[in-house]
Amino acid sequence: MKKATDLDIKFDKNRSVVLYTIRHHLYPEEEFSLKLFPDLPSVLLNCFMEVIKSREELLEVYQKSGDKSKIESLTREILVFKNLLENHPKTVVLMYRTSVKKYIRYQHSNSDEWEDIFQEVITRLISGKIYRIKEKFDFTYKYDNLIKRSFFTSYFMVTVRNIYMDILRELKVRPLTAGEIQPITGNDALETFKDENMLNSLVIDEEFQKLQTVLTLYHRSRPKLDLCLKLKCRIPLTGEIIHRCFPACSREDVKILVQDFKGVKDKKMFDMVAPVFNRHEGRENKSDTIRKWVSVKMDEITSHLNRTHRCKVYTGKNLVDFMTLYYEHLDLNEIKSDR
Amino acid sequence: MKTSDLLKDGHLSDQAAAFIVDSLLHRQALDTNMREEVLNHVEECKECKDKIIDVVTFLRNPDSIGAAPVQRQRKRQKRYFYRGKIAAVFVTFALLLFAYFFIYKNPSVLDVNRYKTDDAKNNQLKQEIQVKKSDSPSGEIKSKETKPTVDIEPIEPKPDEPAAGKKKSAQLPDPRYHVNPNLENMIGSHLRSGFLEVLTPIDNSELTSPIHFSWKRGFVKPHTLKIVNNKNNVLYKYPVQGSSFDFKGKLRLGLYYWKLENRNELLYVGKFFVYEATKDTKIR
Numbered sequence: 001m002k003k004a005t006d007l008d009i010k011f012d013k014n015r016s017v018v019l020y021t022i023r024h025h026l027y028p029e030e031e032f033s034l035k036l037f038p039d040l041p042s043v044l045l046n047c048f049m050e051v052i053k054s055r056e057e058l059l060e061v062y063q064k065s066g067d068k069s070k071i072e073s074l075t076r077e078i079l080v081f082k083n084l085l086e087n088h089p090k091t092v093v094l095m096y097r098t099s100v101k102k103y104i105r106y107q108h109s110n111s112d113e114w115e116d117i118f119q120e121v122i123t124r125l126i127s128g129k130i131y132r133i134k135e136k137f138d139f140t141y142k143y144d145n146l147i148k149r150s151f152f153t154s155y156f157m158v159t160v161r162n163i164y165m166d167i168l169r170e171l172k173v174r175p176l177t178a179g180e181i182q183p184i185t186g187n188d189a190l191e192t193f194k195d196e197n198m199l200n201s202l203v204i205d206e207e208f209q210k211l212q213t214v215l216t217l218y219h220r221s222r223p224k225l226d227l228c229l230k231l232k233c234r235i236p237l238t239g240e241i242i243h244r245c246f247p248a249c250s251r252e253d254v255k256i257l258v259q260d261f262k263g264v265k266d267k268k269m270f271d272m273v274a275p276v277f278n279r280h281e282g283r284e285n286k287s288d289t290i291r292k293w294v295s296v297k298m299d300e301i302t303s304h305l306n307r308t309h310r311c312k313v314y315t316g317k318n319l320v321d322f323m324t325l326y327y328e329h330l331d332l333n334e335i336k337s338d339r
Numbered sequence: 340m341k342t343s344d345l346l347k348d349g350h351l352s353d354q355a356a357a358f359i360v361d362s363l364l365h366r367q368a369l370d371t372n373m374r375e376e377v378l379n380h381v382e383e384c385k386e387c388k389d390k391i392i393d394v395v396t397f398l399r400n401p402d403s404i405g406a407a408p409v410q411r412q413r414k415r416q417k418r419y420f421y422r423g424k425i426a427a428v429f430v431t432f433a434l435l436l437f438a439y440f441f442i443y444k445n446p447s448v449l450d451v452n453r454y455k456t457d458d459a460k461n462n463q464l465k466q467e468i469q470v471k472k473s474d475s476p477s478g479e480i481k482s483k484e485t486k487p488t489v490d491i492e493p494i495e496p497k498p499d500e501p502a503a504g505k506k507k508s509a510q511l512p513d514p515r516y517h518v519n520p521n522l523e524n525m526i527g528s529h530l531r532s533g534f535l536e537v538l539t540p541i542d543n544s545e546l547t548s549p550i551h552f553s554w555k556r557g558f559v560k561p562h563t564l565k566i567v568n569n570k571n572n573v574l575y576k577y578p579v580q581g582s583s584f585d586f587k588g589k590l591r592l593g594l595y596y597w598k599l600e601n602r603n604e605l606l607y608v609g610k611f612f613v614y615e616a617t618k619d620t621k622i623r
Contacts, residue, residue, distance in 0.1 A: 030528065035401045103403045107393070140352070154364065155357035157394045178425070206400060212367060213395050217359075217388050219369055219378040307389060308396045308403075 012070045014062055018048055021075040031150045037101040044079050046090040051078050079154065085137070089130040092156075093122065098151075100125075100160050107164060113171075121163050133159055204325070207305075209328050214304045216296070227257075228294045231269065233324045234262050246280040251277065266291060340393045345377050351387045365397070383582040398431070515593030519569045522596045535599070535607050545612045550586040552597065554607075557582035565598040566590070 022044050023029065032040055052058045058074065065071060077083065085092050101118050110113035137155060218225050223245040230237055237258050242249050249257075253276045261269045269285035278285055301315045314322065345355035355377050362370045369378060381387055442448055455607075492500050526542060527612070528535040536555040540546055552564060566575040566586065575588050590613045599607040 033401075036398075051367060093389075099401070103397055106397050106401070106403065136354070136399060150365065151357060151361045154360040154394065154398070155353060157398060158353045158356045158360060158390065161390060161394055206403070210392070210396060213363055214388075216363060216367070216369055217391065218380050220382050303385075304392055306389060307392065 014065070015045070017068050018045060018069040019074045021072045025072075026079055026081070031153075036102070036153075037095065038098055039302065040095055043091060043094045043097075044084075047084070047088055048075060048078055050108070085134050085152075089134050090126055093125045093130050096153075096156055096160075099124065103157065103160055104164060107161075117164065117167055120167055121160060124163050125160075129163060131158065149178075154302060196223065206330055208326055210259075210308055211301070211322070212307055214301055221297075225297060228290070228297075229323055230327060231257075231261065231273065232266070232294055232298070233320050233327065235324060235327050236260070246276070249280065345374060346380060349379065350384060351380060351390070356387065356390055357395075359391050360398070360461070363391070363395050364398055397594060404466070424474065513593070515569065515591070517569055518594065519571055519596065522567070522569070522571060522608060522610070525605070526596075526610055529605050537599075537607055539610065540611045542610045545614050547613065548590060550589060551583065552579075552586065553583035554599070555582065558601075560601070563598075563600045565600065566597050569594045569596070571596070586602050 017040050022041050027037070027040055031157075052062050052074075061070065061074060098334075099283070100121055104118040104121060108117055133156065137152065138249050215222065215225065223241075227237065227241055227245045230241065239254060242254055242257050246253070256276050257273060259272075261272075264272075267287065270291045274285065274287035274290055277290055298316065298319060302316065302319050305314045305319075306312050345352055351359070355373075358373065359369060359377075359381065362368065362373075367382075381391070485501075528537070538553040538555060539551050561578045561580050564577045564579045564584055565573050566588075567573050574590070575586065577584060577586075592613055593609070594612055597609045597611070598605060
């Protein structure tokens with residue numbers, strides 16, 4: 001009787017060591033949040049126990065050892081991500097099951113098809129895709145302090161998105177483009193906003209983050225984009241913004257760009273600033289060319305932002321207001337960080 | 340890592356997309372160590388941007404409500420659109436072909452007069468008649484049906500032909516020259532016992548007075564020679580014997596038939612014409 005009790009105690013102790021190792025060393029919550037991996041400890045524990053039970057020597061160690069470090073070492077050996085992906089790829093799929101479910105629900109929220117699509121994605125992952133991921137994922141690749149564990153999550157979710165888009169194509173279903181999504185109107189807005197989660201999702205900070213993500217992707221033209229968008233929103237320009245776009249900008253040109261354009265129409269404003277752009281870009285563009293370029297970029301940004309909502313939240317008009325808020329928020333944060 | 344591993348089929352590879360996603364999630368910025376080609380592609384490619392934004396937005400807020408709704412594609416529209424266009428082209432082409440052949444076969448469709456009213460036509464006809472009356476010396480209309488006159492250059496007169504310049508209008512044959520169908524059927528020998536060989540005149544010949552009638556076998560008994568007009572009216576009647584007879588009577592211009600008869604039967608019917616009588620005209 002005593003022996004059985006001792007074994008049980010050891011078993012429970014070792015179990016908690018395993019769980020602790022999983023949660024604090026191998027898969028910390030900062031990188032594997034509860035939101036995306038709520039059942040991660042249980043999935044990994046099950047995997048661990050299956051491996052232990054399949055090999056007698058390991059089972060003996062697990063059952064009889066009182067050394068915490070040995071159990072921890074055993075846990076690391078079996079459950080470290082690289083080995084997990086190599087030896088137990090299906091467990092990795094189970095690990096990400098909730099993330100996949102939430103992603104499909106997020107993308108396919110307006111239809112009852114999402115459960116079927118989710119099952120199909122999981123099936124495709126388990127039956128073949130996870131093995132391809134295993135082959136392709138480069139654990140040795142170093143990318144300037146990249147956190148590899150979270151990098152796999154990004155990589156895995158990109159793959160899940162690809163599978164989801166393939167299924168949509170096979171079902172002849174497509175996400176509506178910004179032009180087809182219905183805008184929010186009076187009564188519709190009330191209905192739409194009844195859901196508390198919907199209200200939460202429109203918190204301004206999240207929207208700022210989205211806009212920042214979109215603008216960041218315009219890597220090469222970002223300085224010019226920031227300059228033109230600020231001109232469009234009639235936000236006063238600073239020397240820093242101007243020099244970021246035109247490093248060799250003269251005082252006269254800076255004077256032209258920093259003037260107050262409030263109350264001035266777009267056409268007239270671009271007529272006044274076009275020569276500055278032409279001087280520094282070495283072109284002979286008309287003001288209409290620059291104005292159209294800005295208009296095209298704004299349409300693209302509107303389209304990208306509206307993709308993240310169920311209805312057409314952004315239009316050409318309110319985007320200017322939103323951008324004004326964004327740049328003011330950005331300037332405020334820069335001031336705070338300088339302090 | 341090679342560029343070929345980062346760009347695949349003209350778009351970002353999953354690994355490159357994951358790099359950018361991770362960089363945005365943890366640093367809110369693109370890693371400048373990333374290859375220029377990758378960053379340039381991301382800037383230009385809407386599809387790759389959408390992929391990155393989708394994953395980044397979700398991973399930042401996994402519990403947010405949702406992205407753009409989806410709908411079934413209407414694939415058939417494109418097909419019907421092009422089918423309709425092709426059908427329209429064919430129909431237009433068929434109509435043009437039909438119109439072309441219709442006009443080709445019925446050129447009168449383009450004739451303006453065809454579409455004139457009866458009153459308009461009558462007025463036009465009256466005008467034409469007035470013009471012809473003023474042209475004609477007798478004032479008579481020679482023919483109702485006149486061919487449209489064409490201005491032609493005067494032709495050199497051929498010998499023995501009427502002088503050039505006179506415009507010949509089509510005329511109906513003179514009633515005196517109308518054939519008699521009954522007599523036409525009787526032309527030739529009717530002798531029961533044999534063939535009566537007539538030497539002169541040859542049928543359908545043009546004769547002038549005097550006319551010499553002759554046949555091969557002479558008659559012993561007297562026979563009768565009759566000359567009738569084309570209405571079968573007997574104009575002259577002579578008793579004949581032997582194998583010839585000279586007619587010296589007068590005949591107007593026209594078509595005549597002649598008959599040889601005995602007491603009981605008709606032996607022969609012949610046919611000749613009388614045209615302008617001249618002194619030089621020979622009896623055939």
